[in-house]
Amino acid sequence: MKYEVALQETDEGFSVSFPGLPCCWSQGATKVEALASIQDAIHEYLAVREELLRGAMVREVEVA
Numbered sequence: 001m002k003y004e005v006a007l008q009e010t011d012e013g014f015s016v017s018f019p020g021l022p023c024c025w026s027q028g029a030t031k032v033e034a035l036a037s038i039q040d041a042i043h044e045y046l047a048v049r050e051e052l053l054r055g056a057m058v059r060e061v062e063v064a
Contacts, residue, residue, distance in 0.1 A: 005038050007031065021045050 007016045010027075014034035017025035018041070026041045028034030 003042060005035070007034060018042055018045075 003018055003020065005016050005018050007014055013027060013029040014031050015025065015027050016034040016038040018038060021042065024038075024041055024045045026034060026037035028037050
């Protein structure tokens with residue numbers, strides 16, 4: 001699955017965030033490091049989300 005992330009150059013390297021997930025961000029000295037790091041952050045975020053939803057009644061809603 002592909003996700004859009006926001007990559008910004010900083011004084012220390014690169015900052016990267018995933019706007020679709022609150023507080024999901026990372027950084028790296030290079031673009032490659034930052035993008036690899038956000039992949040790990042997204043994976044871990046989604047794993048925690050699944051754990052928190054385990055046992056809950058989950059429904060989907062459509063927003064028009």
